[in-house]
Amino acid sequence: MKAGTNMKIAGKTVYVFVLLTIIMVMRLAGHNSSSLVMTVGNSSVLNCSFKGNITLLKWTITPKAGGLCTLVYRADTKKTHRTTCSDNINLIFTADLPPALEIRQVGLAQEGNYSCDVASAEGNFHKRYHLTVQAPPRLSLSCDEQGSPVCEAAAGKPPAQLSWAPEGSSTAEERCHDNGTVTVLSKFTACSTRVTNVTTCMVSHPAGNQSQSIACCPSEKIVTNVFLYACIITCVLIIITLLAVIYYFKLHGNRPCHKTKPPEIAPVHSQQDDTMEVEPYTTYVQKENVIYNSVSDLTVGQDLPQDSCPGT
Template structure:
């Protein structure tokens, strides 16, 4: 008898357990993971059931409190508590119980539950919303002439690969605002004459960018050559302007100026003095001869008058 009683108790326990399991499975008919693109609209469906007396959306986001959006069929009354204006019924709740979120933001990530009440009990349909943001990509050359590829987005982080294949390992940096930046620097022994191509892979984006980077020393030599050429041109123009400003003419043979002889009173004096001296000497000789002749012609004892 005792063994039989124990078997009956065990059988009842199994039946209760199976019944509770069936009820649990029936009342929790959905547990889905959904995703939405940042800035886009999304809709979550609440399955139809019969004889509904009340439907309620219970929303628990990771950055806010509990939000409820309810509709009572018997009173035809809508009630909302602590919900954003972007969250509302997709249409009339008396015949469409879907929830619509306009311009999904990062703060909308979290758990969404639709609770339906009818004569058979309460039924719950669960969703977990993940917001996806397209990464902001950037491809540039560093100071050493190496291509660098960056992709900034929210979780999950973007993946970066290179063509040709790079030997470097991408680095991920997490920021306080919830975003993550993945940086990869191209490092390969040879590119086979092709520009390195960065491939960014994400749930919301597949993007390809190519870039050609010159080695740093080549850039330095090129910059120096450009600067020197510019300085030479400026110097040449400045020299031409200087000569033009001062009246110089290039490739012009000038005629030497005519030389006009000059005379001075001293030259006249030099030329006159020999003639004067000669005349004076002639006069002295003439006077001496004249005196001698007069003396010879005068009687003795008389002297020529002076």
């Protein structure tokens, strides 16, 4: 039982020792690491702390964009060797001071990690910087076709925060660029159409705050445009209606009116109709025959020639 208890105590002791060692190492690493924020166009100098006489100094730069950059200084030859470093990064030497790294007119391409290693008679020393480069946005303010103020904070890093005065409803959108900057576009939509309003766009950014004012939404212009559009639409509708009416009358006016004729019915001939048509002729023949017989009888009785007429 005692052996098991001793083992547990020893295990806890080792665990606590390892934990304290890790914490100490992290604190030392954090003590030798610094965060540095610079604005585009500014300059800065980075120092590397050490003790004793310097033998060798090396700066290693790992930017977010581009290749690795190194600057090595040897005290015995007093020469500096550099590889793939931009022209605005150099070592500067000051009397009684160790060489320092100078960054002139920093750009977005210089953002990254900067590590310094020094070898001296007192030992080796290390210093690390994490450089963040911020870019102030370019502010522009204008009025769109509807008469609403539009504010643009272009190519800012980090993205700018836009606000309006007086307060009102607005819409915002962001456009990201390949170099890490962001353009923020905000449109103010609470503009009154009764009076001319002066609105102010305010830009909040770590590199500096900005503001601009503009007067948009002139009521006369908006009313005039609306009235003009309404007149144009009305005229177009009237013209279309007239053309449709003209076309209709032209299409139907050239056609003569034709009354519908009843279907022709073939006359029906009956036997009675044929009899009625024949009877007058029969009667006429009968009368002729009677007259002829009478004349013949008279001629025979008087012994007259048949070709002579009585009384001739």
